[in-house]
Amino acid sequence: MGNCKYCGQPAGFLRRQHKECAAKHDQGWRKMIDLAQQAAQGQGDINSLHSRISSIAAYSFVPAEQVNQAIITGWEQAAAHFIEDGNLSLEEEHQLTQFAAHFNLSQNELDQRGIYTQFVKGAVLREVMEGKIPERVKTDGQLPFNFQKSESLIWVFDGVDYYEDKTRRQYVGGSSGVSIRVAKGVYFRTGGFKGHPVETTERVHMGTGIMAVTNKHIYFTSPQKTFRVRLDKIVSFMPFSDGVGIQRDAATAKPQFFITGDGWFTYNLLMNVGNVE
Numbered sequence: 567m568g569n570c571k572y573c574g575q576p577a578g579f580l581r582r583q584h585k586e587c588a589a590k591h592d593q594g595w596r597k598m599i600d601l602a603q604q605a606a607q608g609q610g611d612i613n614s615l616h617s618r619i620s621s622i623a624a625y626s627f628v629p630a631e632q633v634n635q636a637i638i639t640g641w642e643q644a645a646a647h648f649i650e651d652g653n654l655s656l657e658e659e660h661q662l663t664q665f666a667a668h669f670n671l672s673q674n675e676l677d678q679r680g681i682y683t684q685f686v687k688g689a690v691l692r693e694v695m696e697g698k699i700p701e702r703v704k705t706d707g708q709l710p711f712n713f714q715k716s717e718s719l720i721w722v723f724d725g726v727d728y729y730e731d732k733t734r735r736q737y738v739g740g741s742s743g744v745s746i747r748v749a750k751g752v753y754f755r756t757g758g759f760k761g762h763p764v765e766t767t768e769r770v771h772m773g774t775g776i777m778a779v780t781n782k783h784i785y786f787t788s789p790q791k792t793f794r795v796r797l798d799k800i801v802s803f804m805p806f807s808d809g810v811g812i813q814r815d816a817a818t819a820k821p822q823f824f825i826t827g828d829g830w831f832t833y834n835l836l837m838n839v840g841n842v843e
């Protein structure tokens with residue numbers, strides 16, 4: 567006879583848990599995360615949150631050590647909710663920052679699943695759309711680019727795969743066959759980027775390297791290839807789940823593709839970064 571991993575009482579032949587205990591645990595855990603998410607979204611008292619979810623843990627067979635994880639998960643869900651619903655407002659950003667500070671949550675803890683990075687990206691997009699220069703990029707050492715005096719670095723992507731199409735052809739965007747154009751200042755939602763990775767059948771991998779975005783150019787450098795593209799020479803941007811394609815305004819220009827791993831952010835950034843003075 568095994569004992570129930572929740573209540574410690576005999577659970578029956580070859581059983582490790584009582585159904586009722588497992589249900590109680592799962593329900594309690596969900597409730598803990600819900601409360602944390604609400605508080606992170608500014609609904610519910612932040613000061614009593616820890617004691618409220620600790621008491622739920624105590625009667626739901628949730629170990630006390632997991633209270634902190636529930637608070638982190640609540641923050642993540644709140645951040646994902648704010649980003650998913652259209653844009654991360656300044657107020658929402660402050661709310662999340664305050665919550666994280668209150669519970670001493672580190673960036674590493676909040677980035678276990680990459681949500682902190684998305685949070686920062688959301689803030690960068692908002693600032694870019696407001697025409698501001700986000701000062702959120704810190705690089706170790708010098709970037710291998712010769713920026714012009716009149717331009718401002720907005721973002722740097724590392725480990726970017728760069729592709730070019732073998733042949734020049736009229737681009738018909740996305741798998742829907744419709745070329746997507748988003749008005750400037752409009753935030754293209756994350757849902758639109760799911761499931762359409764850049765297909766590589768006709769594309770040639772030209773290098774893996776660093777891509778920097780300023781308010782004037784895209785810069786790319788890899789051992790094989792280094793170049794920059796003026797943003798105002800790009801006539802269309804193509805959104806993919808894992809990156810973007812661009813088409814330059816030149817008779818000989820072939821479509822170029824940058825696989826950053828995050829099409830949502832890259833596309834929204836490039837669509838709007840030209841607004842920043």
Ligand SMILES: [Zn+2]
Nearest residue numbers: 570573584587
């Ligand atoms: Zn039990």
